[in-house]
Amino acid sequence: MLSAPHLNYALLAPILIILGAALLGVLVEAFISKALRSRLQIGISLIAVIAAFIQLIRVRNLTSTSAAVGSVAIDGAGIYIQLIILALAFVGLLYIADTDNFTAQASAIPGSTEEASSIAAGSQQTEVFPLTLFAIAGMMLFPIATDLITLFVALEVLSLPLYLMSGLSRRRRLLSQEAALKYFLLGAFSSAFFLFGAAFLYGYSGSLSLNGIADGVHSSGANSVFLLIGIIFLSVGLLFKVGAVPFHSWTPDVYQGAPTPITGFMAACTKAAAFGAMLRIFYVGFNDVQWDWKPIISAIAVITMVFGAIAAIVQRDVKRTLAFSSITHAGFILIAVVALSKNGLAAALFYFISYGFATLGAFGIVTLVRDSSGEITDLNRWSGLGKRSPLVASAFSLFMLSFGGIPLTAGFIGKFSVFTASYESGNINLVVFGVLTSAVALFFYLKIVLMIFFGESRSDTLTVVIPSILTRVAISICVIVTILLGVYPSLIFNSLQTFATFLH
Amino acid sequence: MDIANYLYLSAALFTIGAVGVIVRRNAIVVFMCVELMLNAANLAFVTFSRLNGNLDGQVASFFTMVVAACEVVVGLAIIVTIFRSRRSASVDDASLLKR
């Protein structure tokens, strides 16, 4: 008699909790009154994330096994990435909880009476919460998926909500909608590449699972052209998600147009999820053909770092600058991918944390700097912010310094560990490029710091709003993490010693 | 008929889709081109399924169809919103975010 497959629900529970909460959120949106809705949604989301986090902690020692009939791998790195994503998502949710950033009614035409009346009525739609939870679920699934179908599904589950969320901004809605459109079209375009690549990998190895592909590499005779096309096209899909050059074009536009809390959430969590999946695919699936893909990924790493750093120099919009900064960091993480070692994996994981929290912190501060028409993202108008609000300026500078990799911030340790891993694997050239790029990147990070503290303040309309408690907590968390991990990174590294492994 | 021809067809479809994305202005058409690319991948899956003698590829193509349907839902929502705002479905009009 056929038995039902053993799915190992305990191990899948974190994802299921999030998905369940998302569905609950949909119901809340449909049935609960306006007054309660918002708070309830926040509560559900935060509790779900915390619960998922706890569940992950509980099962952390059951690692190195697979679940859902081998579709996902529950291994050290998988658990760790999921924990990172949840932690980052938690902070992201704290920003998103400030619903003032989101349009009251997404379907209303910008500037219409309909929109005005819904704002006046205080009727705030809160679909952003279930969407976020769906995205989180997709992000959690993406890096642990071990077969191409699951990967593709996870990719779409994480992407589709993000497309929508990008269009939800309350102010400058045209830009926001445009961002959503661009993100969606290009995202779908890249998905097609991903899928096409997946098809060829399947064609090459006859298997959809990463292990199967790895095995296929061993058995000679298969058509290696399929393999190469598969790797390239699959990589394009992944590189698009992480924002690597030349598949980065969407990043600045979407980062700028999307509501800032979403941008922060997206920048931090998507990067971790997409790189997590990429690490798994390359470490597990393509490990034995590394000589075929290492050169091109190395080249892309270099181009990405350099392009991101250089292009950021003349940017005048803070969100676009941060977008290019995220591109640069994608390049740095790619160095860790190319290292293809346990230390490389550990370095990448650490980097997710250091980069993620600094990014969330930076975007969090962007939400605070406003004038009457909303956020000010023109860097020129940030000039002299330090005088107006030293605390906010200091925090923002801290994040910039962390991005720049100044010692005693987490960003430095991240860079150090990435370079160390890369050097260890013999990719000394990448280290040199990384180091030189860091110098260029410092140029614009420090220019921002300079402008904030020592520029003359030009606009009188600029105000730094008093942040809500949740936002305050969120930024504080980012500050603390950035400093703490800069001073005592062993907090993370000690655990990475045991966790930075993939199940083969 | 040589099974490779299916792959050539798949590649051709994929290329046509990609070119379409690049050259067409109407957002709906662009989106349709993307769908064409997804279907090209589907064709490849099915072909390889045949080639490899297992059904995994066919299963994958079903998943793809479902996902594509979801994409349509989200995509059309976005395109319609932007059409309502701008009275235009041209992707070139949506180019405020730049530089």
Added chain:
Amino acid sequence: MKANNYLVYLIALPLFSAALLLLLGRIADKWGHLLATLVSASTFAIGAYEFFAMRSRSGVDRAITQHVIQWISVGTLKVDGALLLDQLSICFVLLITGVGTLIHIYSISYMEHDENRRRFFAYLNLFIAAMLLLVLADSYLSLYVGWEGVGLASYLLIGFWNQRPAYATAAKKAFVANRVGDVGLSLAIIIAFTQFGTVSFAGVKAGAPHASSAALTAIGAMLLLAAAGKSAQFPLQSWLGDAMAGPTPVSALIHAATMVTAGVYLITRSNFIFDASSTARLLVVIVGAITLLFGAIIGTAKDDIKKALAASTMSQIGYMILATGLGPIGYAFAILHLLTHGFFKAGMFLGAGSVMHGMDDEVNMRRYGGLAKFMPITAITFGFGYLAILGIPPFAGFYSKDKIIETAFNAGGNKGWILGGAALLGAAITAFYMTRVVVLTFIGAKRWDSMAHPHESPLLMWLPMAILAIGSVTSGFLLSSGSALVHWLQPIVNAGNVEGGKELMKPLTVSLLALGVVVIGAGAAIIKYRTVASEAPSNISIFTKAARKDLYQDSFNEAVLMRPGQGLTDTLVKTDHNLIDGAVRGVGWTLNTISSAARSIQNGYVRSYALIMVLGTLALVATVWLVTL
């Protein structure tokens, strides 16, 4: 050698006094000069005591040392702060403290009306301390400390009235020219260390016989450079004339009697180097001969009494340097001339100061005339000095200068003729310009206007002049009778008791010859300057013009060193800004430009983004295709 615990006080007392006077400030204004003079006198007392004690000892026991501190000790380099008082240094100690004390006394009165008299005395004491350190040092490096110390004191004193820009410039010029010489001294010490592993006189002396001649020549040449800087010898002579910007007692003490003779001391002290290198000796005589003529020629055209005397000093030191280059026998004569010169030149400078004091600080001799009547003591003491420098027997210069001329002739061959001739010619010119000074100043018609009230200087000023005048008369005889000084210095220089070269002429012949040219020179001056205009004539020969312009020494320095130097500085300042910093800024500019270009790729059209992605993918495919081909 015997140890002694008192030597250090020779240096410590004036140093302490100088520091005290400077630190206390105005509080010490009332008694500062007295303290300084007292200290100076007490150093003379110590010096005199040590001199007699030394005389009472004999042989190697005469030299005494004191180990004060362990100064520098790194690796094999060990330099102790130790003092050495031997027959050579005691001469200098007595000269420095003796003349120094007299000049302190003189200055009490001379500087009476200067509000910064205390500071002046502090500087004088500082000078005494540094100069004593210079001559008491037992190693080149310790000597160097004194060497630069006197340079500092000289700088401070030349620039004493530094509110006048020209004086400040003169001070700076002196210091910088001295520093050029110091490069020589530094290098000499450094080479000596690499050769001998030590920088003490004793150590270098012991090692000298084993060193290569190239090394010895190098050390000798560098020492000569040092001497040239400090002693205003060619080619570093140009600062001395300007140094007359300092108060006149300073010119007497530092720029006539003591500091400027330090070069002679250095070469004499390093006799073991020069004895071993004929090339170095040759360089020395060349420099000496050129300078003695150079100075003399300049002296003929100077209207400023102090500058005329300064030129004379330069010339006389040229004689000394010449003597030191004439082999073992010459050193003692150099020192002999140095000592007698110390008396008569200091005396004459003080006389010049006295004249200026009486003439409202007028220095132009063309505005003097007939002053003997108004300041007889000054005229007489100056006259003694005058006779001494001319070498009229039995005045001091006769004993010392003739010896040098004689030894120069005896150098042998063409060298002897040339050097002897130069020395003799120098003597003639000396007679000419010194007579000119005396005639213009003390004799003839008065050329000063009615505003001036020439008068004799007070006791405190004429007393030192008188004492120095006595020295001008007697010192030559005393020091050379029975070759007293030569024997006294025997253990230090010319220990082998080397005789001079073959006598070219009998000493008497040389003396008569010298006397003859002196008479000619003096006579020419008397005839020419019987009457003189109070303004310098402008229709003058090219030679006079050259002499007035110091033989174009400053123009030369300006054209060859200063202007190219300024040009270099300006160029480098520009280069630094445009090229080196420009390169850095260029990097920034390039990044900005590339960045702007990168920015334009981001054109906002979704379709072009898609195109970039497709192109990127194609590039990847192409790359892989090429790589795996």
Added chain:
Amino acid sequence: MKNILTVLELLPLFGVIALWLTPKENTKLIKQTAVAASLLTLVESFIAVWNFDIKFKGFQLVESYNWISAFHIKYAVGVDAISLTLILLTTILVPIVFIAGWHESEDGRFSPKTFYVLMLVLETMMIGVFAATDVFLFYVIFEAMLIPVYFLIAGYGRGERAAAALKFLLYSLFGGLLMLAAVIGIYIISTNQGVGTFDVNELSKLTIDQSTQNWLFLGFFIAFAIKAPLWPFHTWLPGAAKSATAGTSTLLLGILDKVGTYGMIRFCLTLFPGATKTFAPWIITLAVISILYGAILAIGQKDINSMIAFTSISHFGFITLGIFALTSQGISGATFYMINHGFSTAALFLTAGWIVKRRGSSQIADLGGLQRVVPVLAWSFFIAGLSALALPGLSSFVSEFLVLIGSFSQYPVATIFATTGIVLAALYVLLVVQRALHGEVKSGNESMVDLNLREKLAIAPVIALLVFLGFYPKPVLHPLNVATSTVMSQIGVTDPIAKADK
């Protein structure tokens, strides 16, 4: 007493906490707190000296704790004579800077409190950077200490301060990044040889092939050459010195830049002896160029602070010359030079700072005749200048001469060129002395007031030390000799023997 060095590092930080509790408005109390903290640190540094065994070769007062065990990184501190003297220089100069620049903190962009917080944080880092015996720890502090300096320059300076500060920071960070690559490199090598450590002692025992040595050496060296700064990496310095306050400049040139030359000895020499010998002739060339170039540009400066900066470039040339001569006189001289240069630059910057503050202009042309108006200030500046031109009797002479005497046997031609630098030194000092102190009193200077008691108290110990060490350098020089001989035996070089020796 245990943990002397850690306590020493923490004391200024306690001062920071104390400042934090002090009300922002009570400027006087803030200043007193800061001075008290720095004096306490000074006392503790004397305790460190008291517990230091001069004869012991190697690091003393060592402490070591695991920090980032994944990379074998330790918090490891310890001192030898070289680092201890530099720490002492730090602890002495910081209170002097506080006392000398009593009002420096008041007209900045930030509050006085922030000024002292930054200064004390900087002091902690300066002590830490010299005490670190773990290369990673050194690197972290080396980079992190730039941040407080950046804010000190840009927040409290004059003129183009923000741009100058940014330039300073970018230059230094760029060098630091190259060094980071080298730090990682040597760590990987140690891992490959089975040690896996950042401990400088352990690392010096590695065997590294020549070409790797060369690359790693360059990584370290360029960072230090920028810091030091050596020609042609110097262009950040004049701007920074021109813009920073006197106190900041003092610490920047007096101590911070010493990290560069200190690093050359501690890391370049001991970790890569082979590469050191390969590159020494080139570095000597750069050093000599620096000496002459710095001196000539100092002559050409119109701004008093940038003039001092260029003199420092010249002096750093001497220090580098001494280090890479690889003789005991050279290295001892260079290390001693670092101390002396610290004090003499401090004296120059502080006195120049007073002059500039009183006159309201740093253009040399605006000064003139100061000796008549403010004699004590003028004298202090003059003595500082004499120290800069290495007048015998002042400590800088001893070190400069040691450097020259130590280099000649190895690089005679270079040394001769370097020696001519002493003429240029006389020129640049005396030119500015003449223009600023001598001559008629220029208009605008008549009403300047002379030093008050506080300022006299600040400058007196510096001048006293310059004179004292000039005549009796042994207390510093002797311990340095021990450290130098240790360094030399680590590199495996010995002093040349005198040629004429039998």
